[in-house]
Amino acid sequence: MTRIDRRKFLAASAAAVAAASFGLPKAFAQDSVDFAGETIEWWIPFSEGGGSDVWARFMAPYLAKHLPGQPNVIVRNVPGGGSITGTNEFVARARPDGLSLLGTSGSTQFPFLLGDTRVRYDYAKLIPVLVSPTGGVAYLPASLGVADASELSKIGDQELVYASQGATSLDLVPLLAFRLLGLNVRHVFGMTGRGDGRLAFERGEATIDYQTSSAYLTNVEPLVEAGTAVPIFSWGVLDTEGNVQRDPTFPDLPHFVEALEMATGAIPDSVEFDAYMAFFGSGFAAQKPAMLPEGTPENIVAAYRQAFADAAADPDLQAAKGEILGEYEQAVGDGVQTLYEVATTIDPEAREWVREFLMSEYQVQL
Missing domain, CATH: 3.40.190.150 (Bordetella uptake gene, domain 1)
Known part of the structure; x- marks a missing residue:
């Protein structure tokens, strides 16, 4: 870790x-x-x-x-x-x-x-x-046929759409994360909040999204239960030594670093990953x-x-x-x-x- x-x-x-x-x-x-x-x-x-x-x-x-x-x-x-x-x-x-x-x-x-x-x-x-x-969960439409992070290669070439508040907002964290996962994501800027992103997802205008923990529990879990959304990973948390651990609110979901290893086979030793960790820590953990x-x-x-x-x-x-x-x-x-x-x-x-x-x-x- x-x-x-x-x-x-x-x-x-x-x-x-x-x-x-x-x-x-x-x-x-x-x-x-x-x-x-x-x-x-x-x-x-x-x-x-x-x-x-x-x-x-x-x-x-x-x-x-x-x-x-x-x-x-x-x-x-x-x-x-x-x-x-x-x-x-x-x-x-x-x-x-x-x-x-x-x-x-x-x-x-x-x-x-x-x-x-x-x-x-x-x-x-x-x-x-x-x-x-704080925490959050990233999810996809069930229609894409991805059950978990190990199956993200199925959609590696498919363009996904993410409704973003801006490249230097807290949405910089998913921007870097999706890139590390090798996903082809088009970020559409101008959302006033993550609630707008969720509504775009529900309308089919966005095809990948994340919500903070409370918003996910309230608004997205019903979509998961209805079979229209699939959670892929949480951002995770850091322990007092700075190690990434699973989110206590979502202990059954892999955290992002686990999901990255599931999707790509390895945790990269790269400046890009270091950048992700810095902004993940600052934005969530x-x-x-x-x-x-x-x-x-x-x-x-x-x-x-x-x-x-x-x-x-x-x-x-x-x-x-x-x-x-x-x-x-x-x-x-x-x-x-x-x-x-x-x-x-x-x-x-x-x-x-x-x-x-x-x-x-x-x-x-x-």
Whole structure:
């Protein structure tokens, strides 16, 4: 299985030194942390009502409950520029005093990984305290006669149609995946969401599709049960060592790397596969990280990591998580670092390959 090499963060200053350097409140200059009476702003660089906003608003009360002093945690929406604007603003303005937290998503990580010139943030300088994964399932019409990934060679020469939101959106992951599988897929851009893609599939306008886990369970499983759609693979998840594992929501389905081996006979050692793994990690396996600003003292970081670990284990959260978090294990505590690096790291050669590929095949200018 693929492993993601670990990279060390710059060590944070000792709490007392950081307090002197950044003028932190006195309570944060001690070994213990107390947020009593404070208000913490959780910055979300998206509009209200989107997936990241819903995620943060779901998690916020549990974070408040488990942080020392039980502060008020509010979500601050700073949309614009496809989430680049708010993230740039956070990096420029947020102080490392524990009162500002940033939550991003794969659509924020992708521009960073691609080297978009608008990006002013560096994930290596932010400090992760939570990473939330998500999943999805790719499927075909039953009429194609493909029972599983080992039979994809049956349709290797047939043109398939995928209804896409754009070459640099989260649909970059299936774009790279279908290419690795050797499928002949025409990507039709302009969809406003994956729901549009599913409807195009149901109308017969699209002949290959994927849906996120909750949407698949709600809208596609009935098609499978009716015999009109066939699931081929899930994207899978990553364990705390960065190894690809089966999606816990779909344990009987092969994950993509298994499907790739079933279809082609091998897992390639190539820059193209490295690129896929980087964007899969960022778009799904480690889609939503929560981070503190560069320079945040170690005691505050430790308090946040413990609070998110306690929140993830909270019986009330477990009972209420439903479609917000699904069955996916939240990366907290010592498990946060590797998945965070998966979401925010790409080999320079793989980055250059993707940039050239997108420019030559889809005229994307970054």
